[in-house]
Structures are given as structure tokens and as C-alpha cells.
Amino acid sequence: MKQHLTRYLLGFALLLVLLGHSAGFYHIPLITRLDNIIYDAKVVLSMPQKLDDRVVILDIDEKSLAELGRWPWSRDKLATLVSNLFDKYHAAVLGFDVVFAERDDSSGLMHLEALAGRQLKDNLVFQSALQELRPQLDYDARFAEALKGRPVVLGYFMSSENRNALGALPAPVLPAGTFSGRRIDFRSFTGYGGNLELLQKSAASAGFFNMVPDYDGATRRVPMLVEYQGAYYESLALAMVRQYLGNPKVVPGFPPASKNYQAMEWIDLPTPQGTLRIPVDENVSSLVPFRGYQGSFHYIPAADVIAGRARVEDLQHKFVILGTTAAGLKDHRVTPVGNVYPGVEVHANLIAGMLDGAIKYRPSYVLGADVVMLLLAGGVMVFLLPLLSAARAAIASLAVLLFLLAVNFAFWQAGNLVLPLANSLILVFLLYAVNMSWGYFVESRSKRQFTELFGQYVPPELVDEMARNPEGYSMDGRKAELTVLFSDIRSFTTISEGLEPDQLATLMNLYLGAMTEVVRDNRGTLDKYIGDAIMAFWGAPMDDFDHAKRAVLTAIKMQQALVALNKTLVQRGWPELRIGVGVNTGIMTVGDMGSPVRKAYTVMGDAVNLGSRLEGITKQYGVGIIVGETTRDKLKKDFVFRELDRVKVKGKDEPVGIYEPLGLEGEPSRAEMEELKLWGQFLRSFRAQDWDAAEVTLLNLSRANPRYLYEKVYAGRIALYRKESPGAGWDGSWKFDTK
Structure with a gap:
């Protein structure tokens, strides 16, 4: 135990950090992001990818817009659509993924009534004709009449950006006070955009069509119930299913003996044929059970139903949702199955999932399950890995990893239960990495050359530290993750041509002296001068886990030192200098290289070449410093970076991200x-x-x-x-x- 005490302490520290995230004491965005990626992958891998003909989407598509004109269409056309849908096609339920918030004045009735009230108020012939025409020209009334007595669910939206209350709301499905004494994290709204009161009263029901994306912008779940002014309203998909089932009551579901457990876990819809149960999460939202990519449901142009061209068998006894895929109407969402996915098809997936009982279950207590899995996996690995050889430690880590994956996917497939996975995976990889790194950097010992040899190649200030453990260092070539820096003076040829040789020599001595001091102050290994260019690296010969951070700080301080140096140059009447600095982190070969005549302790490899390329393209973007993607990934918690581009440098086919450091976190x-x-x-x-x-x-x-x-x-x-x-x-x- 004493021999491995440090490793045990490191392992427990990692375990405690991840447990804090699982228990909800704080939030680690990287873990949440990885969990979302894993969830999306499981959705794609497990979706049936079969056409579901129970739900039909009446599409306001490009064809319908070309035939009937731009949206919104006049309400007389929509009245025809509703009448045809139920009288000719015998649909089961119709839902509108649109809102009718304003009057339809396209018939001109408003202007005729204005004339009747003013200029032609005494014209009996006009008044009589208007009275006869009014029923035909009042498109809102015709639409409302078509809605009456039919299972039609209107759509509306809730708003949290203002307190505007436009149009009419349906009656809430649960009154204020229903959840008194329970702390349930409903999504709460302060305003809404509803339908005309005439239409709302004529329709059987209405549901909101809001979709609340996750922090990364993707729509994975949709609220089933939301709160407005203390009362609770249902979603469009839930309202349509309730209409289909005969409008049963909404019964909130809580686990037995849930006095101290506040979360609502499901919604029950009791019917004579049985109870339909819909799982919800802590926000009373349901995960969308995507059946497949776009087109998993039958799409019918809305114009075909209005014109009576659609086939009866395609609509008979179906759920029908009127929505749009037209790009100009902007009803598209980012989802796990597509970055441009029609919003109306999200509602269709929810309806199909409710009917099939296929909605995945992510109750609040899964956080407890995550804590238990972390404790089991972490406890085993923390105690076991220090006692094993490298090969056996790898096998043990792989076994724990496979166990976690198997348990997670078993709950997903068999129990429709969504358990977090990212935290456990990160713990396995970190514990394995820590133990392997410890074994390599601390416990492995081999013969080393005397530290004094490094005095030829590294800053003298590091030699004293190396001398404390000379057997810990070798000049032999090895591969390691290091960070390299290249800097170069912009337009140096032009500057040199404008100076006398002795002036140029003095300028270069001032410049190289100032820059070298910055490199050494930040514990860098000065590799070489290449004319006016400087090459340095970090992480060898002395291991430095902060090599990327030190290199980026050096680049920033070099630019700062140049400001002071330029004041001296201007006083001498010389031109100011501007430099470009490239920094890159990666696997490099480091060691004593050269010929029998001359050798140097240097670095080589693709990562080194990329660092040189990054310095070269600083002038293309007009910035002083560019760092590579690997460097940025290591330091994104310490520095603020601006992503400049994704580039393919000469000699490389794979694109890499390039970034400009703006300063330490909190400085910009x-x-x-x-x-x-x-x-x-x-x-x-x-x-x-x-x-x-x-x-x-x-x-x-x-x-x-x-x-x-x-x-x-x-x-x-x-x-x-x-x-x-x-x-x-x-x-x-x-x-x-x-x-």
C-alpha cells in the first residue's frame, strides 16, 4: 500500500472529481458533450429505419406553394382541406404544426364592410348583396365551421422572451395547484402566441409545438407539459394522441412511496382499453424516439388533399399533421439523425413512439445509477491497476470498459432506460492513463548518460535540476509529446537591405537576446537560430506536463517583449519589427542527432514541420500567433482561443484547426x-x-x-x-x- 500510495491518491482524486459531476455538485461541459455524442450514436444505431404509415405529414412543400401561392394560404382553402380530410379521406386526427394568430382578410370582406358602414351605408342594394355574400367571404368563419365537431388539434407556441399573450389558449390539461408541495422543474413560460378565439373555440383541442434544444443546439427531447401562470398545458403530439384515445385525463405519474422523491417520471393516459404510459424526465420532457432519417413517415403535398388528388388509403384512419419542409418557412431542427430535420417530423416521431411505448426513459434517479457505476468501476481500477503489469493492466481496463458498455446497452435495448456513460468511460481511460504514465515516467528506471552532456544543448538554468537525478535523462532518440515554437521576423529581407551590416548585426543581437531571454524564462529548450528565425521546444530533456502552456505563454510574452524592443529601435532610427509565431504540440522524435563532426539535441517529426508551417501562415491571417489544434485542445480551459480556420498545409492531406490565443482565461x-x-x-x-x-x-x-x-x-x-x-x-x- 505504501509503495503505491501516490497512485492510489491520484486515482481517488480523479474518482472524486467525476463523482462530483455525476452527483450534480458541479457541471463539466466536456462530459455532457460526450454523453450527448454517445446518446446520438445509440439513437442512430438502434433506430428501426422503417416507414411508419400510421402518421402522415401533410406537407406545405415547394409543390404546394407553387400551386396555391405563398404561405399563409387563405382560410377558405384550409376549410376545404379539413373537410376533404375527414369527409373524403376519413382521417383519424388532424394536428396543425402552424398557428393562426391573425384574421384572414384576403377575401376583401373587411373593406366591403367598411364601405357598408360609411360611403354605401344608405345603399340598400349594396347592403343586401353584402349580407348574402358575407358567409362566403368570411374565410375565418368558414374555417371555424369546418373545424367544428372534428378531432382537430390546433398548434400554438409558448414564449419566454416577453409577456405578450396573443390569441386564445385552450383550457389547461391540469389546473393551477396540481403539484402543490412538489418541486418539479417544469419549463415555465411568460407569454404565448395562440390562435384566433373563433378558431380555438371551434377546434377540439390545441397543443404547443415548442421544441427546446439542448445546450449544443440539438433537439433530443420535447416538453410534454409546460407551466404558464400556474396552470399546465400539453404539447401538440400529446394532444393529438389524447384526441385519438377519446380525450382521457392526463394523470401525473410518481413512483410509489415518493414522499421525498419530488420528480415526476411519467404521464398516464387511462382508457377503457388500458393505460398508455409516457416516460418524462426531470423537466417533464420526453426523448424523441427517432424512427430513422428524414422521410420515416409518409409525406403528402397539402395541395393534393385540397384538390382531392390524394389516395384515400394513404390517409384513412391516420394521424395527420400539417407542417412544412419548405426551406423558406424555416421549420428545421438539428437532431441526432440530421442537421436539417423537419420540425413536423419530430412531432410525428413522438406520436409513433407514444403509440408503441418506445420512448426512452431517463428519470432523475439515473444520476444515482451513474454514481454507483463510477464507484464500482473506479474502486476496482484504483486498487487493482497499481498491482498489475502494463499488459495485465490493459486487459483489466478493457474488461471494465466492456462491462460498462454491455450494462449500458442492455438497459437501453431491454429496458428503454437511458443511463449516462461518458463519466464512466472517462474514468476508465484516465485511471489507465495515469497508471501507465506513472509507471513510465516515475517507476521505470534505466541507465542514463551524465547530465553534464546536456549542458551543450539546453539552458544552463535547467542543468542544475537535471543534475539532481542524472540517471533520469538520456540523449538517446525517443518519441514524446512535446510542444515546439517557431518565430520569424516579417519582411526581414526588406529590413536588412535598409541597414548597414554593423547596424543589422546590432539589431539581430538585440532581437535574439530579448527573445531568447523570454524562452529561457519559461523553461524552454532553445533548439537553434535559423537566420532571423528562432526554434525552441518544451517537454524535453526535462519532462514538463505544462509544455503546451509554457510554449503559448512564451509566444505571447515574445510579442509583448517586442513592443518594448521596438521603442529602442525607433529611438535609434531603425524600423520596428513584427514577428509571426507558430506553436504546435504532438508526438516528436527528440534526441542527440547529427554527424560525427557535429551533433545537436533537437526535435523532428510531422508535428515539428506543422509548427513551422503555422508560423509561415501567420502573415496570411494578419495575426501574431497561431497554435495547432492539439495545443489548443490541451489548453482550452486555461486560455481563450479564437478559431481562425481549418487548413491543409503543404505536405498534409488532413485538415487541422488553427487558433489564435487571445490570453489566459478571464483576460480578454x-x-x-x-x-x-x-x-x-x-x-x-x-x-x-x-x-x-x-x-x-x-x-x-x-x-x-x-x-x-x-x-x-x-x-x-x-x-x-x-x-x-x-x-x-x-x-x-x-x-x-x-x-
């Missing part, structure tokens, strides 16, 4: 953070090939801060891609053909 101003947020919005639009949105965002960025060259770069790319689209398979990257 509020204005800079707002600009960064806007820049992220631009990149999303650009990579989605939404050139109009990207161009507007880029214009706003340029107005706010016109100094960045890369905004001009992107303006040119947008113009290029408008002429020649990069295509559907484009990965968003730009290829550089020069170094």
Missing part, C-alpha cells in the same frame, strides 16, 4: 468575448455554406474591429465559393500550396 475584455462569439457564429454559417449569413456576420465583425486581415481573407473565399461551390462533401478547410 467583454467586448472581445462578444466579438469572439460573433466570430464563432460566422464560422458556423461559413462551414454550412450559408454564404449570405456568413457575409452579414463578417460585415458586422469588420465594422466592430477592422484590423484583422483574416476577415478580408474570408470575404475573398465567400466570393470565390459563390462562383464555384465547394460541394456537399466539403470539410470547411482551405489548402495552402506553399510553406
